[in-house]
Amino acid sequence: MNLSWTQRRKLTGLLFVMPTVAFVTVFFIIPLIMTVYMSFHDWPLFGERAYTGLENYQELSKDRQYLKSLDFTFRYTALVTPPIFILGFILASLVRHNIPYIGIFRTIFFLPVVIGLGVSSLLWTWMLDDRIGIFNKILLDFHLVPKAQLFLGRPNTAMNVIILSVVWKTVGFTMILLLAGLQAIPDELYESAEVDGAGYFRKLFYITLPLMRRTIALALILSVIGSVLSFDQFYIMTRGGPRNSTISIVFWIFNNSFTYFKMGYGAAMSIVLLAILVALTGLQLYVLREKE
């Protein structure tokens, strides 16, 4: 082989990245193209596939459960985001300064993040049970409710308790992101504001929040994307009930594709989901760009 040194370096570099590129191509790029392709077909797991053009997409607009799922997913996202942010911000403010033992508290608030959402949903389902759940036990013992509540059995309370469990599970993540943003603000700004006689809320609205705009935007988008994609909590805690009121988009894609095996139809729904998420990510990139 008569390759020059530079040529050999080029070849070596290419060889180093080849395995990664191969993986990403086979397990990401090809499936992505296939999703588009499948969405134009009637595609059962076994048996004949048939090209159906835009039929799957037309069916979407008539699928009442799909529209209900879109509505539910966005409503859930709109309801779960504020508590995550408000509590996340409170926690970040509480653990901001390096006072003794603060590391322990940061760790404790973050702990639920490393537990799987599937397992945490199981844990909460059991705590919320009407017969052997601890919540009903405490509420009954303190005479706060006349009889045991079926928290997961009614649409409104189901939404609320699922939100409670997800806030517990994910707020630590938002806390850490906001903490990084808070700690990046120089103390002198607060000190000079105090000299000028600014109180807590003036400092919050004129220093903290404006300077954390980027961090908040990033944490917000990550949290919204996570909520739009949620599945585990609904599949495990309510199985989509009561009366199909808690079926998220991913849940409905899952049902169509892997229970009814209407995979072409599921693919069409995935494309719509993808469009929503690309729009959200585009927003994320736009927000992060102003950094300079």
Added chain:
Amino acid sequence: MAATSLRPNPSGHSQQELRRMRRRALLALRYVILLVLALLFLFPIAWSFINSIKLPSEALAVPPTYLPSEISLKNYEELTTYGKIGIAQHVYNSTVVALITVLGSIVLSTLGGYGFARFNFPGKNVLFVMVLSTLMIPFQSILIPLFVMIVQVDLHDTLFGLALVYITFQLPFGIFLMRNSFLAVPQEIEESALLDGCSSISILYRLMLRLVLPGIVTVAIYAFINSWNEFLAALIFMSDQDKFTLPVFLTTVRYGIWGDVNWGALQAGVIVSIIPSLAIFLALQRYYMDGLMGGAVKN
């Protein structure tokens, strides 16, 4: 201003002292709030643990008891024979999938990260953008074709097939992190070795690996925790109950696939599946946070 702050107030304290007392009271209040919140955050895990060590009959009591009348490991014992094959098989399944994912992610991210950081070759930028752009595409939206492909090559119901998918999910983050780790190593360290005629792979293996070890640890932690906890893909790719990973198996316990719901055993299972992630996180917290800051904030 100076005059007022020196004037003693009726209680005999100077204003400075008062301010110090106020600050101390606020600090105490902060600790009280922190403590209450910490107890609330720990409660679900602690409550699950307490119930897992009750006697199985007590764990099923209606209404539940607050504290176990007797401490017992019976729930854990019952798990070993629970379902079709007992929990050990599912712990094994989850462990194998997690280990393959960790190993695969480390090898691919290290090689790829090194290639992208230190070499120039045609199409490098395009390939790098291609790898990173997959961060934008949630795996939930490509699960259907992935399933079709995996079935086609007969890798469904295999731990290896699931691990292959997990490795792919880890790659964008791993490549990004490892490329940055390699970029942080001064170029001069390699140059002398290159001049001595060492091959690229031996430089990577003998010299660089040690220097980028923190990055590798971070990639490994994320690969482990994410694959250990993942639910949706594991649910879809496995139909053979013997191959269920731990979270999927526990869901079948909760839905009483094996008869009445055994809540005590379920809580023992929850504890078993929480422990590895918690232990790894607590032991290697610094690396985990590095990944969070490097991966989530900066990309």
